[in-house]
Amino acid sequence: MKRILILSTGGTIASVKTKEGLTPKLGPEDIFVLAGVDRNIASVEFKEILNIDSSLMQPEDWELIAKEAFAGLQKYDGIVVTHGTDTLAYTASMLSFMLKNLEKPVVLTGAMIPAGMPESDAHRNLRDALLFASSNFGGVFVAFAGKIMKGCRTSKVSTVRVDAFDSINYPVVAYISDDGKLSFNVSPTELTGRPELDAKWDSPVFLLKLTPGIDPRIIGKLVEMGYRGLILECFGSGGLPYRKRDLLKEVEKVANTLPIILTTQVPYGIVDLREYEIGVRAMRAGAISAYDMTREACVTKLMWALGHSSDVEDIRRIVHMNVSGEISIPSEEA
Incomplete structure (x- = not known):
């Protein structure tokens, strides 16, 4: 027994x-x-x-x-x-x-x-x-x-x-x-x-759900508040708005010094920043794709990654590392 x-x-x-x-x-x-x-x-x-x-x-x-x-x-x-x-x-x-x-x-x-x-x-x-x-x-x-x-x-x-x-x-x-x-x-x-x-972690992480009309200045305010990493719940497969209210521009300002992960508001599916022009712009701005991770995995993995490094590229590597079966990256992007 x-x-x-x-x-x-x-x-x-x-x-x-x-x-x-x-x-x-x-x-x-x-x-x-x-x-x-x-x-x-x-x-x-x-x-x-x-x-x-x-x-x-x-x-x-x-x-x-x-x-x-x-x-x-x-x-x-x-x-x-x-x-x-x-x-x-x-x-x-x-x-x-x-x-x-x-x-x-x-x-x-x-x-x-x-x-x-x-x-x-x-x-x-x-x-x-x-x-x-x-x-x-x-x-x-x-x-x-x-x-x-x-x-x-x-x-x-x-x-x-x-x-x-x-x-x-x-x-x-x-x-x-x-x-x-x-x-x-x-x-x-x-x-x-x-x-x-491996229980190292750092917790100043914010999960922001995007809505039409969201004020882009919120990104800067969150940085001012001391958050060390952001997860943005985007539209569809990673849509980050830039028309009239340019959230993309605010992401680009901080993405080199602070990790920003893009996940989706849709429970099932994958964030694919290569599919639409709006996603390609986000990728070029420095955003990190969550691919098919759950929001819970995104939040906790970013905390865990921040416990291991403060370098954005190191964190990007950790986020895209399959630690426990939490992420699947398409072969053409791996």
Whole structure:
């Protein structure tokens, strides 16, 4: 029987009703008992490292979770992290960069309905996380609603459905049936080195969603505020407006000294700066293409990259380096 460590961080799965609304109160063993998970799946031990609503999660907490998970992997066969759903995809993405070349699984999960409430999805999700954490499939993953997804490819897509997460621009890694049968959908990623904890990061990063009519001066204001990197959620495959209100000009002013990543507001698809004239202009201005990364991967990878370098070209290289399967670059551009 595999030995699995459950690290709890709070979230809906750990919440109980209070006068102030749902509040994380349950410890990891309480969650396990209330969820009614079969103890014969694995030999389980528990450790609470946080107990917060995941909207309160901060980059310092990602570093803590990464260090606890990496330490646990020295002793256990796999790690399960229970987490609130609101920022779970950000945590899963950052752990994918901080925990490199894993030979064992680290699986994040949570619930849309608290473990102690009727019709909770905590049982299904926690059971599935344990099943996959007991496999030999190394890396960082998310278990939710019968799907196992690569951590750096996962995004929350619903605030109401129990099937709240999708795998973006990447196949679901595995499916788990109602009766607990695990079916793999992709092959394990070939490791490029030994397992490594690389928890360096720097957080002054801003994600800006573009809208028609946006004032270009916002770029300069963000630089003045001390942000060290920007991610612009552009239109379509990387459209950066320059007519009447010239955002492109403002990007060009700072792109040589501050990394600016262009991602898309469309959940599925790729940023292709070579397809349209408007994208070519952005590329010439020095913008960095996110290609098919999720917004969560863009934000966390830029923070992680800034922890390793302040040079824009170094950061461009790191952003376009495939660390954990988070990015696919067309062969003609690689």
